[in-house]
Amino acid sequence: MDELNYKTLEQIPIPEGLEERLSKKIDEWEQAERVQKAQRRHLLPRSLRYTAVAASMALVFGMGYHYFGQDEQANLAEQDTYQDPVLAQQEAERALNLLAANLNKGVGHLEKAKVLSDKAENTLNKQLKALK
Amino acid sequence: MMKRKMIKALLCLMVAMASLTANAQVKAFEKYADMKHVSYVYISKYMLGMAGKSAAPSVPGVDMKSMASKLTGIQIISSEDKSARAKLKSDVKDILAQDKYDVLMQIREDGSKVDIYYRVDKQQSVVVMVVDDDGEATVMVFSGTFTMDDVMKMAK
Numbered sequence: 069m070d071e072l073n074y075k076t077l078e079q080i081p082i083p084e085g086l087e088e089r090l091s092k093k094i095d096e097w098e099q100a101e102r103v104q105k106a107q108r109r110h111l112l113p114r115s116l117r118y119t120a121v122a123a124s125m126a127l128v129f130g131m132g133y134h135y136f137g138q139d140e141q142a143n144l145a146e147q148d149t150y151q152d153p154v155l156a157q158q159e160a161e162r163a164l165n166l167l168a169a170n171l172n173k174g175v176g177h178l179e180k181a182k183v184l185s186d187k188a189e190n191t192l193n194k195q196l197k198a199l200k
Numbered sequence: 201m202m203k204r205k206m207i208k209a210l211l212c213l214m215v216a217m218a219s220l221t222a223n224a225q226v227k228a229f230e231k232y233a234d235m236k237h238v239s240y241v242y243i244s245k246y247m248l249g250m251a252g253k254s255a256a257p258s259v260p261g262v263d264m265k266s267m268a269s270k271l272t273g274i275q276i277i278s279s280e281d282k283s284a285r286a287k288l289k290s291d292v293k294d295i296l297a298q299d300k301y302d303v304l305m306q307i308r309e310d311g312s313k314v315d316i317y318y319r320v321d322k323q324q325s326v327v328v329m330v331v332d333d334d335g336e337a338t339v340m341v342f343s344g345t346f347t348m349d350d351v352m353k354m355a356k
Contacts, residue, residue: 147242148243148244149240149241150243153247156243156247159241159243159274160243160247160248160268160274163243163342164267164268164354166329166340167340167342168354168355170314170329170331171305171316171351171354171355173307173309174305174316174355175355177307
């Protein structure tokens with residue numbers, strides 16, 4: 069069927085100059101497309117390039133300001149007070165011990181209070197039983 | 201494609217900056233680093249890590265190693281100067297109120313006052329201990345990724 073159609077099509081006479089005209093038209097389209105692509109390539113990346121440069125500069129300045137623009141006081145604070153790990157260890161231990169000791173004190177008072185409260189509850193229960 | 205790469209790079213940068221901030225000490229107390237008549241000590245996570253490796257617990261029953269591994273920093277601020285002490289205490293009160301710390305404990309014993317405050321956060325938990333004793337005020341700031349259970353484990 070396809071072969072038959074192809075043969076029939078081959079038999080149709082082609083108007084004179086049609087091939088040249090079509091070829092010329094295709095060339096024109098191709099040329100127009102190339103120009104469009106070139107324009108797109110020039111316009112879009114350039115605008116993007118400026119935005120990227122501006123964003124990078126803003127990022128670099130922002131980071132620079134954040135890390136290096138802080139006052140001396142903050143830089144001082146960022147440094148470890150002790151360069152000697154043994155001294156740092158002793159100070160850290162002292163701090164943790166003090167925290168633990170105070171936590172224990174607080175919990176100890178709480179336990180004392182609980183014992184007192186339990187005693188009072190027992191006495192009250194005894195009295196109530198005696199009344200019954 | 202380019203846009204995706206830029207977004208990825210920005211996200212990586214944000215994560216890196218966030219992790220740097222998370223490891224840092226409590227910023228609000230940094231101003232005492234260079235204040236007259238006030239001593240300021242900062243022990244970093246690195247130094248605490250070293251302490252955790254070699255330190256033997258000096259309080260029986262207290263697990264110092266696990267607490268030290270969860271700490272990201274300790275700040276110790278102290279002063280014996282009367283006016284500096286007053287300013288320190290008032291400043292700390294403001295910081296605690298502003299950053300919404302809760303009271304954990306208040307101990308009044310033999311003329312000494314100890315207040316312990318805490319703030320638990322996913323990124324950074326903080327315990328602040330304020331000791332006002334014998335003409336010296338000391339503020340200890342413990343920051344890290346610990347929970348209140350970890351803190352209470354320190355109490356025997």
